[in-house]
Amino acid sequence: MTSAPKPSIDILIRKLESIAPLSDEERRAIEGLSIMIRPLKPDQDIVRDYDRPSQCCLMLEGWACRYKLLSQGKRQIFSFHVPGDIPDLQSLHLNVMDHSLCTLTPATVAFIPHHGLHELTARFPRIAAAFWRDTLVDAAIFREWMVGMGRRSAEEAIAHLFCEMYLKLQAVGLAQNHIYRLPITQSDVADALGLTNVHVNRVLKELRTKGLITLMGGTLQVHDWTELTKLCDFDPTYLHLEQQRAA
Amino acid sequence: MTSAPKPSIDILIRKLESIAPLSDEERRAIEGLSIMIRPLKPDQDIVRDYDRPSQCCLMLEGWACRYKLLSQGKRQIFSFHVPGDIPDLQSLHLNVMDHSLCTLTPATVAFIPHHGLHELTARFPRIAAAFWRDTLVDAAIFREWMVGMGRRSAEEAIAHLFCEMYLKLQAVGLAQNHIYRLPITQSDVADALGLTNVHVNRVLKELRTKGLITLMGGTLQVHDWTELTKLCDFDPTYLHLEQQRAA
DNA sequence: CGCTAGGTTGAGCGGACTCAACGACGGTGG
DNA sequence: CCACCGTCGTTGAGTCCGCTCAACCTAGCG
Numbered sequence: 001m002t003s004a005p006k007p008s009i010d011i012l013i014r015k016l017e018s019i020a021p022l023s024d025e026e027r028r029a030i031e032g033l034s035i036m037i038r039p040l041k042p043d044q045d046i047v048r049d050y051d052r053p054s055q056c057c058l059m060l061e062g063w064a065c066r067y068k069l070l071s072q073g074k075r076q077i078f079s080f081h082v083p084g085d086i087p088d089l090q091s092l093h094l095n096v097m098d099h100s101l102c103t104l105t106p107a108t109v110a111f112i113p114h115h116g117l118h119e120l121t122a123r124f125p126r127i128a129a130a131f132w133r134d135t136l137v138d139a140a141i142f143r144e145w146m147v148g149m150g151r152r153s154a155e156e157a158i159a160h161l162f163c164e165m166y167l168k169l170q171a172v173g174l175a176q177n178h179i180y181r182l183p184i185t186q187s188d189v190a191d192a193l194g195l196t197n198v199h200v201n202r203v204l205k206e207l208r209t210k211g212l213i214t215l216m217g218g219t220l221q222v223h224d225w226t227e228l229t230k231l232c233d234f235d236p237t238y239l240h241l242e243q244q245r246a247a
Numbered sequence: 248m249t250s251a252p253k254p255s256i257d258i259l260i261r262k263l264e265s266i267a268p269l270s271d272e273e274r275r276a277i278e279g280l281s282i283m284i285r286p287l288k289p290d291q292d293i294v295r296d297y298d299r300p301s302q303c304c305l306m307l308e309g310w311a312c313r314y315k316l317l318s319q320g321k322r323q324i325f326s327f328h329v330p331g332d333i334p335d336l337q338s339l340h341l342n343v344m345d346h347s348l349c350t351l352t353p354a355t356v357a358f359i360p361h362h363g364l365h366e367l368t369a370r371f372p373r374i375a376a377a378f379w380r381d382t383l384v385d386a387a388i389f390r391e392w393m394v395g396m397g398r399r400s401a402e403e404a405i406a407h408l409f410c411e412m413y414l415k416l417q418a419v420g421l422a423q424n425h426i427y428r429l430p431i432t433q434s435d436v437a438d439a440l441g442l443t444n445v446h447v448n449r450v451l452k453e454l455r456t457k458g459l460i461t462l463m464g465g466t467l468q469v470h471d472w473t474e475l476t477k478l479c480d481f482d483p484t485y486l487h488l489e490q491q492r493a494a
Numbered sequence: 495c496g497c498t499a500g501g502t503t504g505a506g507c508g509g510a511c512t513c514a515a516c517g518a519c520g521g522t523g524g
Numbered sequence: 525c526c527a528c529c530g531t532c533g534t535t536g537a538g539t540c541c542g543c544t545c546a547a548c549c550t551a552g553c554g
Binding site: 050066068070071074075076078090093094096098099121122125128129132133135136137138139140142143144145146147149150151191193194233237238240 | 297313315317318321322323325337340341343345346368369372375376379380382383384385386387389390391392393394396397398438440441480484485487
Binding site: 400401442443445446449 | 511
């Protein structure tokens with residue numbers, strides 16, 4: 001953070017354009033969305049299970065995650081979100097929240113009323129398609145996490161998560177050289193992968209011992225990318241990062 | 248199947264209308280889609296991992312599932328699909344398949360070219376929204392399966408799956424009185440929940456012994472719905488079955 | 495300086511797995 | 525018509541990955 005640019009909805013335009021170019025009119029329509037920008041503290045819920053939100057949340061700065069609390073205090077994390085993401089875009093068409101969304105770090109988010117998004121997507125099918133696509137990639141990542149929890153060992157699952165996060169962050173310019181900020185606790189990792197914090201700790205130690213990664217002070221460094229991807233059989237197809245040709 | 252009606256795209260119209268009413272024009276546009284209806288045998292792949300399909304598949308009769316094969320022959324099933332579903336709707340906007348789709352029973356499916364669907368959704372934003380919503384419910388179910396694999400015991404996970412399938416089938420008129428056809432093997436259940444067929448077998452025996460269910464010849468009967476839902480802490484919110492008020 | 499959240503380590507346990515055998519059933523072909 | 529075979533379901537015995545419980549360490553922070 002040398003001289004932080006003022007966070008704005010531009011990040012959304014850039015994200016959409018990384019998939020398909022926008023016309024001037026489309027770009028102007030997005031810039032014309034009425035939004036409310038708010039700074040948030042860490043561990044602050046943005047929307048909660050059973051809420052009926054009337055707005056979506058665009059991450060401008062910081063990390064967030066979607067999760068659900070079960071009886072007996074168990075927690076399942078569904079996804080991690082970084083700047084450019086709209087983690088609750090589904091609320092545009094599913095009026096009840098079936099999970100919660102909360103910040104992991106200090107964050108800046110833009111709230112965009114459903115009203116404006118409904119108008120926007122009705123007027124511009126290509127923008128609607130781009131948003132739709134975004135939720136589809138989300139679902140693809142859910143599927144891959146299912147593979148992790150159902151069919152991968154703890155070590156493979158953790159390695160896989162680290163590979164995935166690196167590519168996601170690299171795609172939005174938040175990571176390079178196999179180093180990135182990963183401001184989440186071992187308990188968060190555990191709740192994302194269906195493990196316990198104790199076991200995550202042991203596996204991390206193992207990965208460190210093998211010289212594959214170091215994870216310190218919220219920064220992850222991958223020392224041997226090839227070996228790490230091999231360990232977990234990582235195939236990035238599901239992230240659908242390649243540019244789609246314009247429709 | 249006393250006097251089977253000829254399967255047709257009507258099933259799709261009915262499904263869309265269960266969410267929001269369609270105008271005559273919209274209905275006619277859907278009926279005007281060029282489709283190809285095909286009967287399929289059981290265990291037949293419809294689309295495969297890494298394919299780049301140019302059409303979507305509407306289930307008219309029979310069951311299908313989405314899955315992925317891993318190295319060492321492991322398999323993860325992501326979802327089960329019944330008549331009215333479009334299991335590969337995501338291929339409309341994600342051009343590479345990141346998983347496969349195959350029949351579980353003899354089935355009849357309608358293939359709908361992407362071309363026609365793109366036109367349809369561009370012309371009718373409300374139809375686009377309905378399709379989009381459908382993929383969002385899909386994603387919500389993925390999330391719930393993640394909860395099952397990450398944070399539920401085998402018994403809870405299996406009970407939860409049975410509750411889910413009942414409500415999904417009931418919603419399309421394929422189940423009532425807590426009885427329904429479940430034409431899948433114990434290995435399928437295992438691959439869906441991240442378990443082994445052996446363990447699924449033992450847990451089913453346990454559920455049978457408790458008098459909660461009987462599962463025989465592909466038919467599941469729930470004897471004590473209340474108890475079954477209590478056992479797995481079932482909350483159907485995530486299925487988003489309630490009618491949505493017209494946009 | 496003390497509190498708290500997060501990380502680390504040990505010891506013992508158990509749910510689900512592995513391997514293996516066998517039974518039930520339906521389809522198929524000689 | 526029945527022997528054969530493959531798929532699916534069932535059961536037993538032994539193992540292990542990841543869990544539980546618990547203690548302790550470390551660093552940031554009010």
